[in-house]
């Protein structure tokens with residue numbers, strides 16, 4: 001009986017140790033790193049290909065539709081990487097402004113606007129509507145700027161300018 005009990009408590013200790021490890025993996029600094037990597041990937045990973053083909057004047061609508069689906073999913077994942085407790089007071093390397101948490105509704109609206117604009121260009125590409133795709137692009141390009149200016153160093157409503 002004593003053996004059983006000690007075996008159980010050993011298991012319990014292992015479980016606690018396991019839980020602590022998984023908390024450590026999602027430490028605030030790790031979340032900041034993940035979201036900065038996710039943000040860095042937006043342009044080269046998804047939107048650049050859309051921009052290039054739309055600006056060519058005769059867009060490849062298959063590229064637009066495919067990339068839009070991927071981009072939309074990527075933005076939704078990125079949106080999960082802004083939990084409270086990951087601001088500059090905790091992680092000095094982040095450029096996320098405190099307004100992300102104090103004006104949460106506006107921040108989420110900016111994310112939703114980006115997702116909606118991405119879905120719109122994808123849907124119009126599937127319909128084969130080149131003129132609408134071009135207009136959608138103008139709209140989409142503005143959606144990044146709601147939170148920060150275009151260039152990587154720029155700041156804005158939700159991002160500190162790079163030092």
Ligand code: HEC
Pocket residue numbers: 032035036037039040042043047093094095096097107108110111114143144145146147148152158159
């Ligand atoms: C809802 C607000 C929001 C939208 C929309 C948004 N971003 Fe960001 N972005 C941020 C924030 C906040 C940071 C700073 C993250 C940090 O440092 O923790 C950031 C950082 C970045 C960075 C710099 C990464 C780094 O390591 O500092 C790039 C590049 C970037 N975004 C590209 C884009 C592009 C391209 C789009 C549009 C397709 C976009 N972002 C849309 C909020 C946004």
